[in-house]
Amino acid sequence: xxxxxxxxxxxxxxxxxxxxxxxxxxxxxxxxxxxxxxxxxxxxxxxxxxxxxxxxxxxxxxxxxxxxxxxxxxxxxxxxxxxxxxxxxxxxxxxxxxxxxxxxxxxxxxxxxxxxxxxxxxxxxxxxxxxxxxxxxxxxxxxxxxxxxxxxxxxxxxxxxxxxxxxxxxxxxxxxxxxxxxxxxxxxxxxxxxxxxxxxxxxxxxxxxxxxxxxxxxxxxxxxxxxxxxxxxxxxxxxxxxxxxxxxxxxxxxxxxxxxxxxxxxxxxxxxxxxxxxxxxxxxxxxxxxxxxxxxxxxxxxxxxxxxxxxxxxxxxxxxxxxxxxxxxxxxxxxxxxxxxxxxxxxxxxxxxxxxxxxxxxxxxxxxxxxxxxxxxxxxxxxxxxxxxxxxxxxxxxxxxxxxxxxxxxxxxxxxxxxxxxxxxxxxxxxxxxxxxxxxxxxxxxxxxxxxxxxxxxxxxxxxxxxxxxxxxxxxxxxxxxxxxxxxxxxxxxxxxxxxxxxxxxxxxxxxxxxxxxxxxxxxxxxxxxxxxxxxxxxxxxxxxxxxxxxxxxxxxxxx
Numbered sequence: 001x002x003x004x005x006x007x008x009x010x011x012x013x014x015x016x017x018x019x020x021x022x023x024x025x026x027x028x029x030x031x032x033x034x035x036x037x038x039x040x041x042x043x044x045x046x047x048x049x050x051x052x053x054x055x056x057x058x059x060x061x062x063x064x065x066x067x068x069x070x071x072x073x074x075x076x077x078x079x080x081x082x083x084x085x086x087x088x089x090x091x092x093x094x095x096x097x098x099x100x101x102x103x104x105x106x107x108x109x110x111x112x113x114x115x116x117x118x119x120x121x122x123x124x125x126x127x128x129x130x131x132x133x134x135x136x137x138x139x140x141x142x143x144x145x146x147x148x149x150x151x152x153x154x155x156x157x158x159x160x161x162x163x164x165x166x167x168x169x170x171x172x173x174x175x176x177x178x179x180x181x182x183x184x185x186x187x188x189x190x191x192x193x194x195x196x197x198x199x200x201x202x203x204x205x206x207x208x209x210x211x212x213x214x215x216x217x218x219x220x221x222x223x224x225x226x227x228x229x230x231x232x233x234x235x236x237x238x239x240x241x242x243x244x245x246x247x248x249x250x251x252x253x254x255x256x257x258x259x260x261x262x263x264x265x266x267x268x269x270x271x272x273x274x275x276x277x278x279x280x281x282x283x284x285x286x287x288x289x290x291x292x293x294x295x296x297x298x299x300x301x302x303x304x305x306x307x308x309x310x311x312x313x314x315x316x317x318x319x320x321x322x323x324x325x326x327x328x329x330x331x332x333x334x335x336x337x338x339x340x341x342x343x344x345x346x347x348x349x350x351x352x353x354x355x356x357x358x359x360x361x362x363x364x365x366x367x368x369x370x371x372x373x374x375x376x377x378x379x380x381x382x383x384x385x386x387x388x389x390x391x392x393x394x395x396x397x398x399x400x401x402x403x404x405x406x407x408x409x410x411x412x413x414x415x416x417x418x419x420x421x422x423x424x425x426x427x428x429x430x431x432x433x434x435x436x437x438x439x440x441x442x443x444x445x446x447x448x449x450x451x452x453x454x455x456x457x458x459x460x461x462x463x464x465x466x467x468x469x470x471x472x473x474x475x476x477x478x479x480x481x482x483x484x485x486x487x488x489x490x491x492x493x494x495x496x497x498x499x500x501x502x503x504x505x506x507x508x509x510x511x512x513x514x515x516x517x518x519x520x521x522x523x524x525x526x527x528x529x530x531x532x533x534x535x536x537x538x539x540x541x542x543x544x545x546x547x548x549x550x551x552x553x554x555x556x557x558x559x560x
Contacts, residue, residue: 046539049532052291059287067281068274075267088255088264095251096268097544103244105321106185111235112318112500116180118165120172123184125161129153131188147459154333178234182219189242190215193250201254215246294533302498303514308525313534316514318500319413320541323510324482326417327424332474334421335428339470342429343436344458367426375490378419382408383491411492413501413508419487424477431473435466479542485512511538 048054079086110119130150137146161168172180194212197203203211219238226237255261282289293308301312346356387405391398408415439462447457494509495517501508515534518526 043539046532046535049528050292050294050536052293052529054290055288056290057288059285060282060289063281063285063287064274064278067278068271071270071274072267075270079264079267082263084258084260085263088258088261089267091251092255092264092268093271094544095247099244099247101541101544102247103240105325106239106243107236108318108321108500109325110185111177111181111239116177116235117169117172120175120180120184121165121168122158122161124168125164126153126157127184128188129157131191135191141460147455178223178238181235181238182216185242186216186219186238189246193246196250201250215242292533293529294536298530298533299537303496303509303518304498308523308530311518311526311530313511313514313537315497315500316509316511316534317537319497319508320482320511322413322501323416323420323508324478326413327420327481328474328478330417330421331425331428331477332470335425335474336432336470338429339432339436340458340463343433344454344462363426363429367430370486371423371484372486372490374419374423375487377422378415378487378491382415382418383410409505411494411507412505414504415491416488416493416508416510419491420481420484423484423487424481427477427480428474431477432466432470435469435473436462438469439465475545479545482545483512483538483542485516488513489516511541 075089079089110116114122130153133146133150133153137143137150175183190212193215194208197208197211198205219241222237222241223234226232226234232240255264281287297310298312299317300314301310302315303311303313342356342360347353348356385405385407387401389398389400408418443461443465444457447461452460488510493513494507496514497507497509511534515531515538518531518534521527
């Protein structure tokens with residue numbers, strides 16, 4: 001009745017739109033709540049099994065609810081209307097958790113898998129020259145050749161390092177493990193720390209220089225104390241200092257110097273203090289604790305034990321870290337490079353523009369291809385392909401190759417890394433393209449107006465402005481890669497291994513592959529205990545990567 005009457009006086013369109021708007025708002029809210037409930041139910045179910053919460057007593061729940069959950073919820077409620085405090089709290093937590101995981105990953109990749117001598121060889125031939133070229137490019141802004149030189153080093157350096165491996169590992173042996181870590185991690189870490197303090201956190205020159213000098217001195221001064229700790233070697237201490245301690249100290253200092261951010265210290269204090277206080281109360285009153293599957297034994301043991309109580313995820317964790325590091329390097333270099341070329345250099349008119357459009361369409365379509373198809377692609381190219389010559393069918397010419405390609409191997413680290421790189425490469429390219437397109441054209445025109453060349457504009461204007469989007473897209477894509485199972489099954493990644501991979505061509509297992517194997521074993525202990533613990537471990541790694549991505553994006557967005 002009201003609609004009809006309103007239609008007669010010309011206001012029915014506004015009345016109907018208002019009703020549809022209200023209905024759409026509540027439907028959207030209902031869909032969001034339903035999704036959150038489904039996700040929360042899934043996570044609750046997994047965490048319930050992984051940490052054995054079903055076996056805890058009521059007193060344990062009441063104690064930690066009062067000391068940990070309620071104070072944390074109160075802080076989050078307080079910070080929801082204070083973005084500065086929320087950002088600082090996220091920075092503190094991300095620096096601590098991300099630094100700890102990064103340090104563990106660095107120890108695994110550099111010291112356990114590669115070994116100090118091999119790492120030293122590639123440091124001399126790849127990382128040190130690229131770092132020196134980058135520093136010189138920052139010092140002399142007119143040196144346009146440094147970017148191409150760095151790209152040349154990235155392509156040729158690994159080959160040179162491999163060929164010179166016997167000589168360079170001998171040189172590294174003279175320094176020893178601690179000496180190699182001091183030269184290749186501590187000293188570059190001091191230079192990077194000074195650079196970040198000056199450019200990102202806007203500290204004074206004296207503070208930055210003092211921090212750069214203090215870091216090696218602290219590293220040396222801490223050696224006598226570390227020697228008394230049997231489980232921590234000197235190489236591990238030096239790596240933890242640079243990768244874990246330094247980011248945490250910088251995050252703390254960055255929070256202390258801004259009065260509006262100091263309230264953020266309440267969150268780590270609540271988390272740490274609540275845990276210690278709750279643990280003390282539980283021990284004093286004798287409440288029954290949970291019996292978790294996810295514990296230190298689970299993280300440090302191998303899965304090939306035959307019993308759920310002794311099963312572990314250590315080789316799969318090392319394998320996933322090894323593979324995902326290679327995937328990150330490959331996809332970031334290739335994906336960002338392809339996006340910059342397509343957006344900045346690819347022809348937009350003429351015959352070649354049609355080829356560019358075809359490439360764009362194919363990249364968009366490849367982003368939606370199921371992961372199992374990429375597994376088949378990896379199986380065909382990296383495992384089964386045999387290539388000794390190139391034949392041209394129409395003219396009947398066969399050109400022999402200087403070497404015979406016989407595949408990389410079934411289930412090796414390189415096979416898994418290349419296959420997962422193919423899987424997420426379209427996503428990285430598309431996200432990087434969107435980030436480059438978001439750079440305002442006025443900034444490019446202003447750069448050209450100052451007399452800058454195309455390369456100078458791309459290097460000094462486009463890439464810094466687009467870097468937050470590039471990093472966010474790459475890390476989120478890596479989050480998908482680390483959780484994929486189907487491509488790993490197709491290329492023959494091992495269901496279980498007792499040892500972590502020791503090189504690029506070693507057989508590897510990965511966390512999602514191991515979890516899938518456990519889920520198919522008989523018995524509730526495997527299907528509801530060990531599998532849940534593996535899922536939670538994988539989720540912790542994923543959430544940490546996402547939090548680091550959010551932190552990087554916010555940091556660069558603030559600077560932009």
